[in-house]
Amino acid sequence: SLRFGGNPHSQVWFSGHLGWVHDSLFPLQDVGVLEYQAPQLAAACLAAAFQGSCEEAVVLDVACGTGLAAQELQARGFRHLHGLDGSPEMLACAHRKGLYQELRQCVLGQEALPAPEGHYDIVLIVGALSEGQVPAGVVPELLRVTKPGGWVCLTTRRDAGNLRYEAELRRRLDELEQQGAWEKVAAQEVGRWEKAAQGLGYISGVVYLYRVEGGAPDAARGAFEGQDLALEDAKQQ
């Protein structure tokens, strides 16, 4: 069932999950109000480290919503974008933007990702790894559909309501790294991630970037030393 809340953050419920509407019904007002910048931060992090051809890379945008991450990726030269989301309404908005070659409905946590093993050069999931949305248990699925040597970019929030989830996510990410499945290229902490939905101030968040086994992670990590983290520190002043 779909229900639009009347509060300024326009919550939308579907299949028992909480998502945010930022589409033509609530034209950019919500994300503007919250200063939602996760898509931009994730795309910038990925583009800074990615070593292949942006024009040839095939990208899966998981929980794509209305396509904000696709806009940011297109602006940075990425051309082959596939999206999936659990909400048909979100997918309809994404479709209208004409940024994706493929869009599919998939409720993560209930269904496997509709892609074969090792299919994508890049998999990203932005603004959806949090309590009540995409379960942290989906992480191995993200890895499964990524090519050896491919990239997985994830974001999560560090507000009080998401601490348990965030710890669980981190545990899963670390576990896969310990198993040698991938290597962490960046963990970009951002103090002013977005405005707190209730009250004053900002919540913090993080962009993680992993290189799947089979690539050349050392060279990629070099792209982040000093420069990008310093940039984020400056933003938080």
Ligand SMILES: C[S@@+](CC[C@H](N)C(=O)[O-])C[C@H]1O[C@@H](n2cnc3c(N)ncnc32)[C@H](O)[C@@H]1O
């Ligand atoms: C805050 S929005 C982020 C959308 C987009 N990635 C962005 O950054 O603009 C969260 C998205 O996750 C989707 N979502 C939440 N839980 C989901 C689930 N279990 N399976 C699939 N999609 C889900 C929602 O429909 C919504 O589009």
